[in-house]
Amino acid sequence: MSPKTLYDKIWDAHVAHEAEDGTCLLYIDRHLVHEVTSPQAFEGLRMAGRKVRAPEKTIAVPDHNVPTTAGREDPSNMTEDSAIQVAALDKNAKDFGIHYYPVTDVRQGIVHIVGPEQGWTLPGMTVVCGDSHTATHGAFGALAHGIGTSEVEHVLATQTLIQKKSKNMKVEITGKLRPGVTAKDITLSVIGATGTAGGTGYVIEYCGEAIRDLSMEGRMTVCNMAIEGGARAGLIAPDEKTFEYCKGRPHAPKGAAWEAAEAYWRTLFSDDDAHWDKVITLKGEDIAPVVTWGTSPEDVLPITAAVPAASDFEGGKVDAAQRSLDYMGLKPGTPLEDVAIDTVFIGSCTNGRIEDLRAAAAILKGKKVAVKRAMVVPGSGLVRAQAEEEGLADIFRDAGFEWRLAGCSMCLAMNPDQLQPGERCAATSNRNFEGRQGRGGRTHLMSPAMAAAAAVTGKLTDVREMM
Numbered sequence: 001m002s003p004k005t006l007y008d009k010i011w012d013a014h015v016a017h018e019a020e021d022g023t024c025l026l027y028i029d030r031h032l033v034h035e036v037t038s039p040q041a042f043e044g045l046r047m048a049g050r051k052v053r054a055p056e057k058t059i060a061v062p063d064h065n066v067p068t069t070a071g072r073e074d075p076s077n078m079t080e081d082s083a084i085q086v087a088a089l090d091k092n093a094k095d096f097g098i099h100y101y102p103v104t105d106v107r108q109g110i111v112h113i114v115g116p117e118q119g120w121t122l123p124g125m126t127v128v129c130g131d132s133h134t135a136t137h138g139a140f141g142a143l144a145h146g147i148g149t150s151e152v153e154h155v156l157a158t159q160t161l162i163q164k165k166s167k168n169m170k171v172e173i174t175g176k177l178r179p180g181v182t183a184k185d186i187t188l189s190v191i192g193a194t195g196t197a198g199g200t201g202y203v204i205e206y207c208g209e210a211i212r213d214l215s216m217e218g219r220m221t222v223c224n225m226a227i228e229g230g231a232r233a234g235l236i237a238p239d240e241k242t243f244e245y246c247k248g249r250p251h252a253p254k255g256a257a258w259e260a261a262e263a264y265w266r267t268l269f270s271d272d273d274a275h276w277d278k279v280i281t282l283k284g285e286d287i288a289p290v291v292t293w294g295t296s297p298e299d300v301l302p303i304t305a306a307v308p309a310a311s312d313f314e315g316g317k318v319d320a321a322q323r324s325l326d327y328m329g330l331k332p333g334t335p336l337e338d339v340a341i342d343t344v345f346i347g348s349c350t351n352g353r354i355e356d357l358r359a360a361a362a363i364l365k366g367k368k369v370a371v372k373r374a375m376v377v378p379g380s381g382l383v384r385a386q387a388e389e390e391g392l393a394d395i396f397r398d399a400g401f402e403w404r405l406a407g408c409s410m411c412l413a414m415n416p417d418q419l420q421p422g423e424r425c426a427a428t429s430n431r432n433f434e435g436r437q438g439r440g441g442r443t444h445l446m447s448p449a450m451a452a453a454a455a456v457t458g459k460l461t462d463v464r465e466m467m
């Protein structure tokens with residue numbers, strides 16, 4: 001048998017049909033659904049008189065539009081469009097008999113946090129969702145990627161997806177990370193090195209000692225941003241940590257079924273002599289705590305650097321950099337640590353898990369925020385409950401943070417949590433383009449610990465000075 005990558009193995013195990021031009025019909029193991037990209041898909045089924053093919057493999061949760069404050073089950077607390085989308089999901093979930101976590105359910109949260117938490121996401125699976133950050137689930141050694149609304153309808157109706165295979169890319173992070181450096185710094189640094197188009201046409205497998213050393217939460221953070229690096233999906237081979245995380249989750253297999261599954265999962269790794277179309281290697285010890293300065297996730301620099309000048313770049317990037325600097329209101333040569341922050345947002349499917357909240361709380365303990373507003377939005381109701389149990393919620397509240405209900409929140413401007421024009425935010429989310437967090441809002445992406453440090457000093461801060 002010819003050697004295979006992990007991606008090759010999962011792909012081959014799911015091809016139901018291959019056409020002559022290489023177009024394949026892939027079987028889909030899990031279909032995650034949220035309120036924004038599903039209404040027309042369900043409407044399409046209704047009009048065609050079709051059912052959901054595999055309701056037991058279809059899981060829905062409202063997350064993007066929902067407010068994160070008390071009383072959010074009242075539709076009058078949402079814009080009309082949002083209320084319509086959430087109500088449609090409520091109805092579609094009921095009519096089509098799929099698994100559903102409404103806002104009133106403690107298990108509700110961001111779809112990419114709920115899936116793994118409930119044991120829906122497991123190694124070796126194909127996982128799709130009408131959402132680009134489906135890449136998150138790749139942390140389990142699942143082939144997971146976003147799909148468009150017409151594909152959502154196709155998967156609902158057939159439990160299959162038409163796909164062409166991507167190329168194989170290996171991103172290896174060797175050695176150990178230095179103190180204060182996290183999964184978020186890895187994933188941003190990779191994008192800084194490859195650019196936002198570096199992964200175009202590829203599925204990335206992240207490997208190396210620094211990746212192995214990450215928790216499942218950290219691995220999800222890394223894979224989450226594969227899409228910002230242009231890749232179709234990001235993957236990490238499953239190992240003991242993966243099995244440990246999955247075991248006992250509500251929808252994970254039990255007993256003999258678990259044994260059989262685990263035996264299969266142990267075959268899910270890239271063979272030594274597998275073929276890679278592209279390889280990138282970063283040394284773990286070279287990665288610093290980073291922040292973004294511009295309006296693309298590739299505009300990333302170590303916190304010890306200064307704001308660049310447009311003339312530091314080449315080709316088309318010169319104009320783009322100038323535009324970024326103007327939008328962000330930054331002067332070249334300013335040390336990043338001198339950039340004052342108005343707002344801090346800790347949350348999102350990149351960094352809204354329990355480990356992220358622990359990392360932020362460790363910096364905030366006994367301190368007060370020096371920014372106009374600061375909010376923590378747990379990625380799910382269960383993360384929220386656990387953080388309360390561990391005393392993290394008290395640390396956040398005592399420091400002056402708002403302690404919110406689960407949802408996408410200020411990651412994107414689709415709900416009441418938005419930046420004002422010119423407002424500058426230290427955010428743990430994954431996108432920083434113009435208007436992402438609200439019209440005219442300015443986003444600096446960073447890790448939860450770095451965001452907490454910025455909250456305390458009121459400016460971008462090297463978290464290593466506070467450790």
Ligand SMILES: CC(C)[C@H](C(=O)O)[C@@H](O)C(=O)O
Binds near residue numbers: 132
């Ligand atoms: C609304 C949704 C389609 C979108 C996505 O696909 O990523 C959102 O989750 C985002 O992060 O921008």
Ligand code: SF4
Binds near residue numbers: 350407408412
């Ligand atoms: S948290 Fe942000 S990135 Fe993640 S699914 Fe929601 S909007 Fe998209």
